Amino acid sequence: MSLFIASINSGSNGNCYYVGNREEAVLIDVGISCREVEKRMTRLGLSLQTVKAIFISHEHSDHIKGLEVFSRKHQIPVYITEKTLANSSLNLSQVEVNSFDAYTPIEIGNLSVLGFPKLHDAADPYSFTVTGNKVQIGVFTDIGSSCEHVIENFRSCDAVFLEANYDEHMLETGSYPYYLKQRIQGNSGHLSNKQALDLFIEHRSESLSHVLLSHLSKDNNSPELVYDLFSKHAGSCKIAVASRYEESAVYHVVKGMRFEKTVREFKTIVTNDQMTLF
Numbered sequence: 001m002s003l004f005i006a007s008i009n010s011g012s013n014g015n016c017y018y019v020g021n022r023e024e025a026v027l028i029d030v031g032i033s034c035r036e037v038e039k040r041m042t043r044l045g046l047s048l049q050t051v052k053a054i055f056i057s058h059e060h061s062d063h064i065k066g067l068e069v070f071s072r073k074h075q076i077p078v079y080i081t082e083k084t085l086a087n088s089s090l091n092l093s094q095v096e097v098n099s100f101d102a103y104t105p106i107e108i109g110n111l112s113v114l115g116f117p118k119l120h121d122a123a124d125p126y127s128f129t130v131t132g133n134k135v136q137i138g139v140f141t142d143i144g145s146s147c148e149h150v151i152e153n154f155r156s157c158d159a160v161f162l163e164a165n166y167d168e169h170m171l172e173t174g175s176y177p178y179y180l181k182q183r184i185q186g187n188s189g190h191l192s193n194k195q196a197l198d199l200f201i202e203h204r205s206e207s208l209s210h211v212l213l214s215h216l217s218k219d220n221n222s223p224e225l226v227y228d229l230f231s232k233h234a235g236s237c238k239i240a241v242a243s244r245y246e247e248s249a250v251y252h253v254v255k256g257m258r259f260e261k262t263v264r265e266f267k268t269i270v271t272n273d274q275m276t277l278f
Helices: 034-044 067-074 082-086 148-154 168-173 178-185 193-203 223-231
Strands: 002-009 016-020 025-028 051-055 106-108 111-117 126-132 135-140 159-163 210-214 238-241 251-254 268-271 274-277
Touching: 002 034, 002 135, 002 159, 002 210, 016 135, 025 111, 025 126, 034 067, 051 067, 051 106, 051 111, 111 148, 126 148, 135 148, 135 251, 148 193, 159 193, 168 178, 193 223, 210 223, 210 251, 223 238
Parallel strands: 025 051, 135 159, 159 210, 210 238
Antiparallel strands: 002 016, 002 251, 016 025, 106 111, 111 126, 126 135, 268 274
């Protein structure tokens, strides 16, 4: 009754999130280079052989720029909507490409991936939940506001990657041009720290044990600021900030158990392309 999660990278310079069990895993987006994904997964002890599918949230470059090379090199199927593919510059002719529909689960071994619509300035943007071993993980980034789809799926998650893109004061007083500030703050932009915190406080489930604050702005946010903001309300929930420069730790998410009772330091070894956790 557990899954493992990690942020491979998170930010406007590239996004990639890992969710898996001991035998199989999926990646949500590949927005950094193939080489960096390989290096970071290896450092974490995560076998590339366990990655059975890649799901793409939308066509912005920070979510797809490493996809062609990575999927082709490792021959990993890609799940992407027709509209997203049509509005990208991707050439995926050498890999298996599958479309998906809202609220139609895709079974990847013992994992079930569910896509649902969100508000963002892209052709056909989606967020995802990944369920396995009775544990549900949500990837909630690039969201303009917490629509009913986001709220309902957030409520059932045991761990989440949650966008906290900007501090409102830092954005308003910063150097970004007016049109860009309006885009970021708009209903099709990004979640502020306050919006993310409201979602967390008002709609978290009793079983929510991990929040990885994600997609922080380099110029309009601070890891320390947003960590302190959430920590005041965290209780037994583990709060971490996903970096735009390096991979996170691997977190072990166990259904129905609070953070302090379930998370442990562990080492990983890769033998015969299998991940062993102990």
